[in-house]
Amino acid sequence: MPSDTTDRWMPVALSADLPARTVMPARIGAETIALWRSASGQAAASADRCPHRGMRLSHGFVRGEALSCIYHGWRYAKAGNCLGIPAHPGLTPPETIRVATFPVVEQDGFVWVGKGAPQSQPPRLEGLSPLRSLTATATIAAIEAAAGASTDADGLLKPAGAADGLCLLLSDQADGQTLMHVLLDHRAKSRERIAASRFAETLRRRAEALAVEGARP
Structure with a gap:
């Protein structure tokens, strides 16, 4: 794709390279993101820094429908909200604790991640x-x-x-x-x-x- 990644879909990985319950680093231009797939098979893309201590989320792990930081286990949903903090099991995390997320479209064997606000869908690669x-x-x-x-x-x-x-x-x-x-x-x-x-x-x-x-x- 062109080097200007503003408001564009980027083909960051093959679908086959992202099995369920895994996370991997991917890049949108110069920016590294955490690309992950939940247990149900949904692909998601999150910023690659945990808000707690800045650990890379691409070094983390997937459990169920959440991405967990490998450092202190903070869990994040596909939408970016924090689901739980192991050190405080009784606490409902406030909505202010979030990671940035990116739109994801999976089609024709590719995982496409959008940066900015793409106005259309990724190109079809039929055949x-x-x-x-x-x-x-x-x-x-x-x-x-x-x-x-x-x-x-x-x-x-x-x-x-x-x-x-x-x-x-x-x-x-x-x-x-x-x-x-x-x-x-x-x-x-x-x-x-x-x-x-x-x-x-x-x-x-x-x-x-x-x-x-x-x-x-």
Whole structure:
């Protein structure tokens, strides 16, 4: 996606990479968030700092429908309100104790997180199946140069010379990094999936080499 993340949906992870009852760090541009999935399968996104002592919530754990801080166990709902404080089991936490949250949409095998107030839904990726994700130490511009093609308005890139149906969904991670999601025609066979994965790795290395060359004085 474009580097300006204001009022945009960002494809932060593959759905398959976020099993139930797990939490993982993800990024929206330069900002790290805690991406988690409840026991019932609902994906949620929270700011990555517990209001109590500032511990990263992405280091925490999921129990039931709540995300708990690993430090003192403060529990937060998907909406961001504090559900409980283990040191004070009889206390109903005040509404002022909250973590910031982000809108989440899960579709077409991706978890999309919105920053700001997106005015529309994430783009549909019909006919495409997510294969894997790679982080490249290269900007979107370097990846485009390596691919010999440009991203479209939805952040999709179809590299020159790639097999039919192979494309990349790019998400700017700031600090010169880009998250590359590899997509393939949903009818692709095993050998085509392996070839697509190798193609993406080669493209990443080419983009990173171009990024290094561009950084030289």
